[in-house]
Amino acid sequence: MKQAYLSAALVAFLTIPAASAGAEEFDLEALIAAAKKEAPINIYDSTGKIVEMAENFSKKYGVQATGIKVSASGQLEMIIREGQAKNVKGDVVLISDAPAGLAQLLPQKFVESWLPPDMEAKIPAKFQNPLAVTTNASVWAYNAEVHETCPVKNIWELTEAKWKGKVAFFDPLSKGTYTDWFNQTAMHDDGQMKTAYKAHFGKEIEAGSDSAMAIWVKTFAANAPLIADSDDAISEAVGAPGQREPFFGLMSSAKFRDNADKGYKLGLCADLAPWPGWTYVKLGLIASGTKSPNASKLFIHYVLTEEGIAPQVKDGKLPTNPDIKLPADEPSGIGKVLDKLQQYDTSSALADWDTRQDWQDLWRVNYKK
Numbered sequence: 001m002k003q004a005y006l007s008a009a010l011v012a013f014l015t016i017p018a019a020s021a022g023a024e025e026f027d028l029e030a031l032i033a034a035a036k037k038e039a040p041i042n043i044y045d046s047t048g049k050i051v052e053m054a055e056n057f058s059k060k061y062g063v064q065a066t067g068i069k070v071s072a073s074g075q076l077e078m079i080i081r082e083g084q085a086k087n088v089k090g091d092v093v094l095i096s097d098a099p100a101g102l103a104q105l106l107p108q109k110f111v112e113s114w115l116p117p118d119m120e121a122k123i124p125a126k127f128q129n130p131l132a133v134t135t136n137a138s139v140w141a142y143n144a145e146v147h148e149t150c151p152v153k154n155i156w157e158l159t160e161a162k163w164k165g166k167v168a169f170f171d172p173l174s175k176g177t178y179t180d181w182f183n184q185t186a187m188h189d190d191g192q193m194k195t196a197y198k199a200h201f202g203k204e205i206e207a208g209s210d211s212a213m214a215i216w217v218k219t220f221a222a223n224a225p226l227i228a229d230s231d232d233a234i235s236e237a238v239g240a241p242g243q244r245e246p247f248f249g250l251m252s253s254a255k256f257r258d259n260a261d262k263g264y265k266l267g268l269c270a271d272l273a274p275w276p277g278w279t280y281v282k283l284g285l286i287a288s289g290t291k292s293p294n295a296s297k298l299f300i301h302y303v304l305t306e307e308g309i310a311p312q313v314k315d316g317k318l319p320t321n322p323d324i325k326l327p328a329d330e331p332s333g334i335g336k337v338l339d340k341l342q343q344y345d346t347s348s349a350l351a352d353w354d355t356r357q358d359w360q361d362l363w364r365v366n367y368k369k
Contacts, residue, residue, distance in 0.1 A: 114286055115131050127281070133320060151248065170231065
């Protein structure tokens, strides 16, 4: 398995100038006035909450915006094709596939990153270039109707016969954030996987030239997890009421709203070792060929405010603006375990992109139904 290296894509990214207008004087009212003179905008995002966000934006500023739910992979394809055809339909892109954004969209100048100058002192430097608007989490969950507490204490348990065929998991061949997680762990947190192995099995892992994470991927894939193509399917398999033997699973923290909406019984595995879940970032980018640059900038500014990002914060999405806090009634309870989550490291995002095929091959070769 390939590990850290300075790829050609990384070299290209490091030469991209910051698109932030840092030193220039910023006048929000002037931006609003300019935006009102431009054509309506479309915003692509992978959550349906973008529809509500766009409607709220339009009401607030009198600038017409339409939110369109598009998967991260779909966004990537659409932005590239629209850029090549010089026929931009998606003016703003909120994309959760950061490695793809860094490797394919920014270097080719299909999109630009813009940080509102009045936000420079608020947004942490690691989220500024390119701009990330939220960090999102995937967490391990169980059925709280059947189990009083999380039935799994250590991630290595999921490689054993007890959990064969009983874990619901998003297909890593179709969702890049999962192979990114594999690579992030191997590059930055493999020591914690080794520690967790020893804590569970009582001995040091014999990994040879492989990372501990590669060993986990191999053995977990061979343990016949239930592969799903959506977080909705995983949420149902884990949390649907009335089950005798529900699945254990990994899903977006946003799915915990199903407890209220659908009567599900999802519980968060807050103490699972080495982490109860992991994060990834969502970038906020503007199409280079947009005919409404001021309206697009205004929307980017809007999603960095508490009012603008509120519909996603309710689902456990974590704003990069630290002034914005999760509501007390956020359904997953993720706010109580933020310090336990495995944090995404954008410094190796391009290595995540370059090794996706390697991790997918490892999964494909070892997966058993």
